[in-house]
Amino acid sequence: MKVSAQLCVFLLYGTFPSIQAEKHSLYYIYTGLSKLVDLPGIYEFTAMGLLDDRQIDYYNSKEKRKIPTQPWMKEKMQEDYWEKGTQSRKSKEQWFNVNVHILINRMRHNESDLHVIQRRVGCEVEQQGDEVKFLKGVSEYGYDGEDFLSFDDKESQWVAPVDTALPTKRKWDNVPILNQYTKGYLEKECVDWLNKFREYGDEELRKTSPPDVHVFLRKSNDKTKLEFTCLATGFYPKDVTMIIRKNNTSLPEDQNESTGIRPNHDGSYQLRKSVEIMEEEKDEYDCFVSHRTLEKPIVFKWGN
The missing domain is CATH 2.60.40.10 (Immunoglobulins)
Known part of the structure; x- marks a missing residue:
């Protein structure tokens, strides 16, 4: 009996390619350095938005402006969106500048060395037809390339993989409204922005290319x-x-x-x-x- 390739995929994975759900994501990546590095394109603070792994906006500590990196983002988003985004990124830049030095002291590291603090926050959804299903939300911090702190969306609490992160976990968990806001952002606001951006960039984002x-x-x-x-x-x-x-x-x-x-x-x-x-x-x-x-x-x- 001849078995079709599509049936082979069904037997292997339990779904046919034609009815597989699409996964989409929206993430924001923030990176703060403890000191200025004399290298082109490297700044004390950078931030970017990624929609389905494509950069949609960018900010650095030199230009100090949140700017669109996709034509449809520039066309669809009003000027006040970029103004508010710029102010938000400036505030985050200040937060990173302060907290990277707090962590250096807590870790008892040398201030003269280069240290890095990073944050990734965002959400992922699964879309089948017109139905969009929330998959997961991510809010996590790293220090010098190692995991430092992450938010457990299901339990609405912070998880500390290293002992030096425990003071921050206790402090943030003792502010329930902060955890409620984080959970609400990941499950609702982030998903709303993801859907809105995908709607605005529909034609460009739907361009596909076979392997x-x-x-x-x-x-x-x-x-x-x-x-x-x-x-x-x-x-x-x-x-x-x-x-x-x-x-x-x-x-x-x-x-x-x-x-x-x-x-x-x-x-x-x-x-x-x-x-x-x-x-x-x-x-x-x-x-x-x-x-x-x-x-x-x-x-x-x-x-x-």
């Missing part, structure tokens, strides 16, 4: 084996499924080396996975790629 798939073979570090590599590039949105298979059977993920999904310069994405194989078995391997832009998955073998 361009390639398979490579090269000598492995182990001279008795080959490295079988699958590359998918140029696709948008970034959600993609890539499986390296042997005789139509998926290999366990822990056998693969993966770059993870990475951005290309044009706003599209790429993903590369590799596995070591025996040379005489190279014809038994293929690369299975599924993406929402494809009517059916791509199955690519060496020599196609």
Whole structure:
């Protein structure tokens, strides 16, 4: 019996590609440095908005203006939106400038060294047809590249993964109205803005691009084996499924080396996975790629 590619996806994942729900996100990223760095494009404070991983606005401590980075944001959002946004970003800049030094002292770190405090806040939704479902809200802080504090949206409380974050957790949890506001922003206000932005940028955001798939073979570090590599590039949105298979059977993920999904310069994405194989078995391997832009998955073998 011949099984269709769509049925294969159903058997693997329990859903058909044509009815898969779309996931969308809105995040704001804030980065504050403890001192000025003499490097081009690096500022003491930066902030940006990301809608479905595309930058929609930007602010830095030199220009001190929140500006649109998408034409439709400039066209649709009124001047008072950018004025209020600029004032909000200036306030956050001051907060970061103060708190990065509080953390340096708390950690007993050297003030003369460079230290970084970051925040990511936003929400993700799932859309199927006209129905939009809230998936999760994120409000988290990092210090020098390590997790410092995060908000548990379900429990409405802060989580401290390190002991040095406990004083902040206790302080913020003792202000219930702060946690109520954070939960309300993540579940309601953030989702409202996400939907509004997607409506404004509908035509641009709905542009999709299918993956361009390639398979490579090269000598492995182990001279008795080959490295079988699958590359998918140029696709948008970034959600993609890539499986390296042997005789139509998926290999366990822990056998693969993966770059993870990475951005290309044009706003599209790429993903590369590799596995070591025996040379005489190279014809038994293929690369299975599924993406929402494809009517059916791509199955690519060496020599196609």
